Amino acid sequence: MSNPDEKKLHTYQDWLTWEGAWELINGKAYNMSPAPTALHQFVVGELHFALRTHLQNQSCYVFVAPFDVFFSESDSYDVPDHVTQPDLSVVCSKDRISKNGCHGAPTMVIEVLSPSTALKDFNEKFNLYQKYGVQEYWIVDPGNRTVHVNALQDGLYQLRNLYTEQDDVRSNIFKDFQISLSKLFNLET
Template sequence: MNPESSKLYTYADYVQWDGRWELIDGKAYNMSPSPTWEHQFAVMELSFAFRSHFQNKNCYVAIAPFDVRLSESDDYTYAKHVVQPDISVICNRNNLTPNGCLDAPTLIVEVLSPSTALKVYLII
């Protein structure tokens, strides 16, 4: 399914779609094409460094694709924000679910490319 550009969506819609998407303020953003080799190299190097640093601190390091759901309420089924940061560090085990992370991770890293720079601006 391809979301309409003018409609607002929630996580309940998001889980029905094929491909990689993010939601920011309910608006769907397609995450293709795949990242460059340089992008993936940076993500792997950083994730290794974070994993080494956090290994004895009860924190978990996840790399994309990994859903982070942000909601204004306690009902994350209808979250208007679903993002997949390149790297997420989660130090609150209660935020982890089989489908990703509920609420903001302790730390996120987004390796910027021209296509992601605009989305980062929208989130801030």
């Protein structure tokens, strides 16, 4: 096992040899450490609980990181082109779920920003999720207490709503799902 050179381009075969948690996007290695903050983990936990309660794992399954999502230019996932670990993945196609993660686009992805991941979440991951057809992409920003909800329309994300702390954030694809942002960000530290 080894660690990648973050200045070089890599392949999935390289990714298989790396120690620790890494993402591979457009050949670039992204380290998933250091550990997230308490607020980040609180927000992920609250969203996971709310989604699991709403969906009940009946036709959609909710996964929390670390959970690998594999994207491939071809229909074969033996050698994927990209590997991400979204904070939350909602998968509504059971045939995409395997013992090692999700092969293809989840229906919904939620990323909770950390200072070290914000640019990647707004840029590389935004473009990747859009390209591969993630129907809804939430970017949760605990620092600014906002949630950006992006919905796929005609192959491109259209920013549907920017929710602030006074709002209840609503999903575009799970019509009855909403969560109060004041509760979501209410961790006293």
